[in-house]
Amino acid sequence: MHELSVALGIVKIAEKAVENIHFERITKIELQIGTLSGIELDSLNFVWDSAVKDTVLEKSIKQIEVVKAKGKCVDCDTAFDMEHIYDSCPKCHSNFKGILKGKELRVKAIEFI
Amino acid sequence: MCGTCGCGSDQKGPIISKPGEHQHPIDAHHHHHHDAEHAHEHSHEHIHESDHEHQHNHQHKVLEIEQDILQNNQMLAARNRGYFEAKNIFVLNLVSSPGSGKTSILERTLADLKDTISFYVIEGDQQTLNDANRIDALNIPVVQINTGKGCHLESDMVFNALKKLDPKNNSILMIENVGNLVCPSMFDLGESKRVVIISTTEGEDKPIKYPDMFYTSDICIINKIDLLPYVNCNINHIKKYALQVNPNLVFFEVSATKGTGMDDWYKWLVANK
Secondary structure: OHHHHHHHHHHHHHHHHOOOOOOOOEEEEEEEEEOOOOOOHHHHHHHHHHHHOOOOOOOOEEEEEEEOOEEEEOOOOOEEEOOOOOOOOOOOOOOOEEEEEOOOEEEEEEEEO | OOOOOOOOOOOOOOEEEOOOOOOOEOOOOOOOOOOHHHOOOOOOOOOOOOOOOOOOOOOOEEEEEEEEOOHHHHHHHHHHHHHHHHOOOEEEEEEEOOOOOHHHHHHHHHHHHOOOOOEEEEEEEOOOOHHHHHHHOOOOOEEEEEOOOOOOOOHHHHHHHHHHHOOOOOOEEEEEOOOOOOHHHHOOOOOOEEEEEEEOOOOOOHHHHOHHHHHOOOEEEEEOHHHHHHOOOOHHHHHHHHHHHOOOOEEEEOOOOOOOOHHHHHHHHHHHO
16 A cells, blocks of 8 residues: 555645745645556545645645556557556567656646635 | 554554664654644635625645655665665665565575675564564574555665664675565665565466566566476466566576575676675
8 A cells, every 4th residue: 555655745745845835725736647657546545535634735636637658669669558567569569668658656736825 | 543554553653673672663754643743723714604606815826846756765765875886785675475485585595695795684574573583593684674554665764774784885785675566666775676576376477467566676586486396387477477567577486495596596696796
């Protein structure tokens, strides 16, 4: 259940970000999570409430932008959509690829009043 | 309730201890138990007496952050890595599911090579000093990290364990992670190489069932090959699946209890250290 560590990491980032600004409430936190990031969104949602309890994010809306994974074959340069990290090139079936997108695990922005 | 693990215990963060020593919880971990220090009065309540449009006159402001969530762990891992490089310490992060033989491989390796290489060990488990005691019995300096309910080691725990372990230059540090094929994959500890261990009793398709761990590892040790006649397992299938996830994996086939195949592993260890 590393999603809880991740959720707490998000809280830490938010707390640090608002340290020196005057705010009444963080209304929204925007996250970017890739489909190959290793995070189960269901698990993250499950732990979210207990992770943000009594923190600056307690009453914030969590907005997640899911980034669909894309890879590029090292052998034939084909760019392709990836569902799993072990997907091979649909054209030449090589397992050597670079992951272009899908590993994101980022806090994009927060919105506050 | 404890935020990291959802536990109800009072244990604050991981406990780092040497065999034979009283266990102290350390507070350096991310277990923020947010107590009295900053009680947020969320007094942002609107009482609307009339039936006017619910219009906030607050201005919503946006703060761009653009920060990796695991950045903190990665920064501390980089700090560990710098420490290891400066002291020329070769560090292996041993990961696997529980029971695949991490400790047995470690014990055998230490027993066979300890006269030629100086070893240090960090043991990660949720509970008990059992593994550290097994290593301690070989007269190898060892520190145990008990993560409590935590499912993986993080770089700050290793950093704190290092202060206690104080490894010498030109040595090899073995970090035995918590037995778990999922969570530790996301947490860089600052290691030189990550070694994933899979045993022949586990099922051939483990690498694609738990691909992240195999994707992030450099070495794959297939253990318990002495049991091959008794289990329904084809090593070539394990390798095929593992290479599908990570074509750069280097394999060793061993039996830690019988000693089979350990020489190739030792050669690699000596050559890469």
